[in-house]
Amino acid sequence: MLSWVNRDMSRFTKQRTRRFGRAGALAAALAAVPSCGASPTAPDPGPVAELTFTSSTLDLSGDLQAGTSLRNVGTLALGPITLAVGQLELGGVSVPGASVEASPAEVATLNPGASVNLTVSVVSDVALQPGSYSARLDAVVSGRSEASVGLGFVVEAPAVDVASIEIPGAPVGARQGDVLVLRAEARDESGSTMDGVQIAWAVSPPGAGLITAEGRFVGYEPGVAQITASAGDQEATATIEISPRGLTQGSFAVFGQGAQDLRFNSDLWLHGDCAYTGTWGDRQGQLGNTLNVWDISDPARPELTAELGVDARVVNDVKVRSDGKVAVISHEFSIDQQNGVTLLDLSGDCSASVLSRFAAGLQSGVHNVWVEGDFVYVVADGVGSGLRILDISDPKSPTVVAAFADPFSFLHDVYVRDGLAFLSHWDSGLIILDVGNGIVGGSPSDPREVSRIRTSGGQTHNAWYWPERGLVFVGEEDFATPGIMHVVDVADLFAPVEVATFRVAADTPHNFWLDEEREILHMAWYTQGIISLDVSGGLLGELERQGRTMASQRYSGLGACPGSATGTCTWAPQLHEGLLYVADMNTGLWVLTPEF
């Protein structure tokens, strides 16, 4: 009898088990014994985990904002709940520089019967052209969507009396990823050109490419793309043949390796014939309390020449000044609880000796550093702790000359170039400071904010500034969703705008190195190894759809990152004399030859 009941009710059981989610074993056991119609009493369904939005769909048209509620209709308290919004799409492609956000973005906990009001808003640094946009909002608990609602809005084209429209000079062909600027001309009855008419652009088939409100087009798929410009009741179409970008995906050859698997490894920096790698955490009792120094005069055989022990459990970063005479390392979780930074003398052959340790005001820990001339830029741990700038003109006696912080988030990294400091300030975004460039009269002792941008998703981890092209490549370190590199256009430093993204589903990015001569961005991508991206030409839209990936390679196996003996766990690359040096958390220093 019991076996017949189980067989008959199996589909019902499966549905009920899904509904229970993370209910306890007792509830699960009860669910596996379903009721039969003839039974006089129904089994106790046990605790139920269930969320629901009060709206089945959400229309953000008009104000580009709407409200809804999330309610816990189950019997279990649930939390934390992440209100995750997927990509905002128009015509099947994501819209760079525009996103939808929910406020609050996270609900700490929701008790049975409780509800929380949410505001869902469109956030955009770019003009939204007419069209029908869509996205989805999910309430995520422990990595799983427990409720979801579709979002949408329509941007209407303004009414305008246009007699004709054309797209003059449209090219007939382009490669995937090439950015074209199209222009539409609207004319009145007399044939005169009408200025200021808002053009609605569209691409077909959906997903063939992206076109912005300004008429910038990039093709994603090889084949024929139809570009339509419309205004009023008039439209014109251009046909563009999209050819493959033509890059042959290459690989890296392993040229050499400096194995170091006693400790977890962290960041690296190279200068001349020497490489410096930090260490991290606790690997079976071996602490991240060491700076390793390598002789790379024979890059096929890096030789560990020095191991400098310091008081730390994490030496997260090392930087060498451009003259090669001084290096700086960071301390976290030190035994003496002082942390701070240590300045090193590098006057020997691939060795290092301590000049000084500076910890005043840095006892919470230091995560990253940058050294530029007589100044060290120090990232202090803690929300609101921010940046300290040290004068190291006397490296035995550093002094603090300035500080800067956004009070709402912690600072993760700093990158300085051309007198500008690019602060990766986590959920406060990318903040650009003048530390000597002069654009707003700043200096190292008087850093002044130029501008900031919060790329969609926040979690701004690192940045690389390319002044020649007016771009910043920004890493978002988010382990819960696909890893994303954001491209920010800073041609106008006062008005940064996000123009492109690069996504990899399997993991999140870490540090970058740009080969500016060859226009290739080498990205450490943790378990995915090194991903090298063609960043030549204009950059727009979803770069992973444009045939720009030149190499994507693990140089070692797949395993826990960190934690396995041989699993790839890439922390950072650095291009040095034609070779790509890579620090791997699990295995040490790798020397790779790009074969592309």
Place this chain on the structure above:
Amino acid sequence: MSAAQAACACGRRDAGQPAEVSPHPGRLYVTSGLTDQVFRLDAETGAVVSTFGLDMRRDEVDEPHGVAISPDGRHWYVTLAHGNPTLWKFELPDDRLVGRLRLGSRGASRVGLTPDGRFAFVPDYDRAGTGAVSEVTVVRTEDLHLVGRVEVCPAPHDAQISPDGSLVGVTCSLSDELAFLDPATLDVVLRFVVGPDPGSPGEPRYKPLNLVWSPDGRFVHVTLSAAAMIRTFSLEGDAVAEVRVGEGPAQLASARDGRLLVTANRLDRTASVVEVSFSADGKPRLEERRRLELDVPYPHGVALTPDGGRAFVTYEGEQGRPAGVVAVSTADGGVAWAAEVGAYLLGAAYYAPESTP
């Protein structure tokens, strides 16, 4: 039961190692600061029963720090100190994660709970301010609603509530003070230094770190980490008793009857068992009954069984020697068990169903 739990992105609960799980219901929760985990151990045997991943950022250290059991025994709470400081809430007895609140503070250390369990006080232990005044965050635990933050003193490390719920005692680690808040108004209603000639803000002479209240709420016992002592204060601000202990006393735990204190002496690999007695006129006396020679690197956290009979001391570990926990009899110093677990172990909290009211 663990086999039926779904793995999840946060608050992940692994299968654990069920070996030697005793029928004794006592549990020990310890925070592993470098691996972003909390371990639940069998208090009788030291076996790891469950492991909880509190990894908000997989390859960055977020440092689980303080852990506390709610007075009604229905929840436990843990703080993450780095990155975005957070307070996590788990249900008892099944250890299900039910909430996590971003505190918005500069950091987070210990968790103090009101006697009714309705509010949590989390000091930020902000040491990046070089003596600048910093905050205690107040949370309503029922729905993890952020009530507010109150500026108290430089780098507050501990905040514990009096048995009658009328005062919150805060240790001001960088200004050699104790401060007391009215939990109803969050006003600082009392403040005094912990000894003569206190250090200047940012350069403490005594470094008060942790405190426990006497059961009658008349006194607080405080570890003075830079002075190798426990000192007892009345609410009039008078130092009424003191005892020298080992170097670097860190966390402090009290038996339920208040007659026994145990502190982890971070800098000399020991723990101190201190007896609390009272003179005929009601004045407390402290006497170090026993110095436990643990020989473990950097003892940090302490939890006690309610009767004070067994102390659990976490230790941070050092180069070449992993972190762990040692369980010791306070009566004779006998080691019941020692377990190497995690890395940079910090907080400890003991839970047994019969130990809660």
